[in-house]
Amino acid sequence: MTETLLDIRGISKSFGALKASDDVALDLKQGEIHALIGPNGAGKSTLIAQIAGSLRPDSGEVWLEGRNVTHKDTVARAKAGLGRTFQISSLAMEDTVLQNAVLGALGARHRVPGFWRPVMRDGDLRASAMQALEKVGLEEFAHFRTADLSHGQRRQLEVAVALTLKPHVFLMDEPMAGLGADGSAILVEFLRNLKSSAPILLVEHDMDAVFQLADRISVLVYGRIIATGAPDEIRANAQVREAYLGEEDAE
Amino acid sequence: MQRETLINTVLTLGLLAVPLAAWAMDEPYTITLATKVVIFALAGVGLNLALGLGGLVSLGHAMFFGIGGYAAGILASHAQSYEPIMEWPFLIEGTQSMPVIWVMAIVVSALVALATGALSLRTSGVYFIMITLAFGQMFYYFTISWPAYGGEDGLSIYVRDRFPGLNTLDPLHFFGLCFALLMLGLFIVARISRSGFGLALNAARQNEARVRAVGIEPYRLRLIAFVISGAITGLAGALYADLNRFVSPVMFSWQTSGEIMIFVILGGVARLFGPVAGAALFIILEEVLGGVSDYWHIYLGALLLIVVLFARGGLIGVLAGRNGGGGHD
Numbered sequence A: 001m002t003e004t005l006l007d008i009r010g011i012s013k014s015f016g017a018l019k020a021s022d023d024v025a026l027d028l029k030q031g032e033i034h035a036l037i038g039p040n041g042a043g044k045s046t047l048i049a050q051i052a053g054s055l056r057p058d059s060g061e062v063w064l065e066g067r068n069v070t071h072k073d074t075v076a077r078a079k080a081g082l083g084r085t086f087q088i089s090s091l092a093m094e095d096t097v098l099q100n101a102v103l104g105a106l107g108a109r110h111r112v113p114g115f116w117r118p119v120m121r122d123g124d125l126r127a128s129a130m131q132a133l134e135k136v137g138l139e140e141f142a143h144f145r146t147a148d149l150s151h152g153q154r155r156q157l158e159v160a161v162a163l164t165l166k167p168h169v170f171l172m173d174e175p176m177a178g179l180g181a182d183g184s185a186i187l188v189e190f191l192r193n194l195k196s197s198a199p200i201l202l203v204e205h206d207m208d209a210v211f212q213l214a215d216r217i218s219v220l221v222y223g224r225i226i227a228t229g230a231p232d233e234i235r236a237n238a239q240v241r242e243a244y245l246g247e248e249d250a251e
Numbered sequence B: 001m002q003r004e005t006l007i008n009t010v011l012t013l014g015l016l017a018v019p020l021a022a023w024a025m026d027e028p029y030t031i032t033l034a035t036k037v038v039i040f041a042l043a044g045v046g047l048n049l050a051l052g053l054g055g056l057v058s059l060g061h062a063m064f065f066g067i068g069g070y071a072a073g074i075l076a077s078h079a080q081s082y083e084p085i086m087e088w089p090f091l092i093e094g095t096q097s098m099p100v101i102w103v104m105a106i107v108v109s110a111l112v113a114l115a116t117g118a119l120s121l122r123t124s125g126v127y128f129i130m131i132t133l134a135f136g137q138m139f140y141y142f143t144i145s146w147p148a149y150g151g152e153d154g155l156s157i158y159v160r161d162r163f164p165g166l167n168t169l170d171p172l173h174f175f176g177l178c179f180a181l182l183m184l185g186l187f188i189v190a191r192i193s194r195s196g197f198g199l200a201l202n203a204a205r206q207n208e209a210r211v212r213a214v215g216i217e218p219y220r221l222r223l224i225a226f227v228i229s230g231a232i233t234g235l236a237g238a239l240y241a242d243l244n245r246f247v248s249p250v251m252f253s254w255q256t257s258g259e260i261m262i263f264v265i266l267g268g269v270a271r272l273f274g275p276v277a278g279a280a281l282f283i284i285l286e287e288v289l290g291g292v293s294d295y296w297h298i299y300l301g302a303l304l305l306i307v308v309l310f311a312r313g314g315l316i317g318v319l320a321g322r323n324g325g326g327g328h329d
């Protein structure tokens, strides 16, 4: 049996009367891409935030590599091996692209950053940062100010920063949004290769990408997972078609 | 050479040239003014680390300026009276040795910054401003009501403290000392800004969630920055005490915090030499406009408004253009 790296056990979260997560159970196994799909406002990002530790669930548990991390904060979970990309790009906008990647590489060292040596001259950090930028195709933009990047490029940088962390588990919230057809195709190819180094919990609206990439798909509607299964099963699931995919066809 | 580097070099040379010219023309008052610029600049360099790089709007840095001042004042007054500060559990005697006073000012400021920072950094935004202000005011009222060291009237230092090998009574020698410490402070802050710590601190100012997501705790970075920042401003306070040979609770007042912040904003927040340009401009304005009108602060206010509205990079920003990534290459 393949190892389960991430295990979400019965997570619930309410905002007032709104149930954003309703007893959600989900797992992520070594080597797979598990896609999480669902209509706008279904609670996908809220779930990612609870897994990453930036939002506290009302109940339920998060297990990472056999350890209960429910009561650990974002910093501890990042150190424990969670690499997250944000739906809304969350970068140091005044810094250069390379600096953002170097920050990730610095975090991966798991100690308080040094006070004295110029960080941008640190060969190891630079190499690790450049390598990540190359993988997402941003190497030519390394010295651009992040604020001057297009939206799609910022999404790519999000992924690159997560790569520098060399995480054991990736959480990616809509990495393809705004990438355009070419960009998406490149990223699809890239993620397909990436999953062998660490499994990916992928939130994505681009159905072509999801059905190309996912080993398993979970469908979230109004905070509840209504189905989990292989892409073919999900495509054939009547409940899913009605609640979600049907809407897409109608558009 | 980058334009900002050129401006910084010109500023440094100008700051050296003015007192030398004044010395040649036998104008000790101008040397004292230049010394004041240097000391205020150093206080601003301290604040700029927290404010510019860390985004920590502290309205309590007078606290460290005052602590440095009183460290000098108290140590010197005990040296003058030959009464030890305390005998138990260990003996602490007064001293007139500047290096010892400086170390004391730095250590005590750093400890107070650690304690006050640990509490106030749990808040952010306007709450952080208010808490740091409140801590500063606590020290202000405490010194006012502390009769042992002059209370409201302050404390005079009758003899200029000493530095091995120099005549500290000579204004030019004292200027040189202060100038060397300013350069050291600038060097340290420049190194810190370019370090990994500086990169992470600056990133935490821009986007806290990002820094957490890479496994670095912003609180810890900010606390360390606040401590270093307070220590530098504390050292400036000790020098200011020696310049005036007098300390008073005014050093702790919120107006002092405001002035230190004005140096930084006028010169350019997060610009290495911002506080130097700001302090120089402030003293020049005070001398020129202060001679014309008692209400020169109105003009200062107007200038500040213009800088905040139209020239966020302050004087350095106007001269050097946009900041390239927080001082990193």
Ligand SMILES: Nc1ncnc2c1ncn2[C@@H]1O[C@H](COP(=O)(O)OP(=O)(O)OP(=O)(O)O)[C@@H](O)[C@H]1O
Pocket (backbone or CB within 6 Å): A015, A018, A020, A038, A039, A040, A041, A042, A043, A044, A045, A046, A047, A087
């Ligand atoms: N902090 C909050 N306070 C109150 N309501 C919130 C909060 N965060 C999210 N919500 C609500 O919870 C629901 C789920 O939001 P979430 O962002 O998780 O959806 P999503 O599935 O990621 O949607 P999208 O596909 O648009 O990204 C939405 O109705 C949203 O308005």
Ligand SMILES: [Mg+2]
Pocket (backbone or CB within 6 Å): A044, A045, A046, A087, A173
């Ligand atoms: Mg979302």
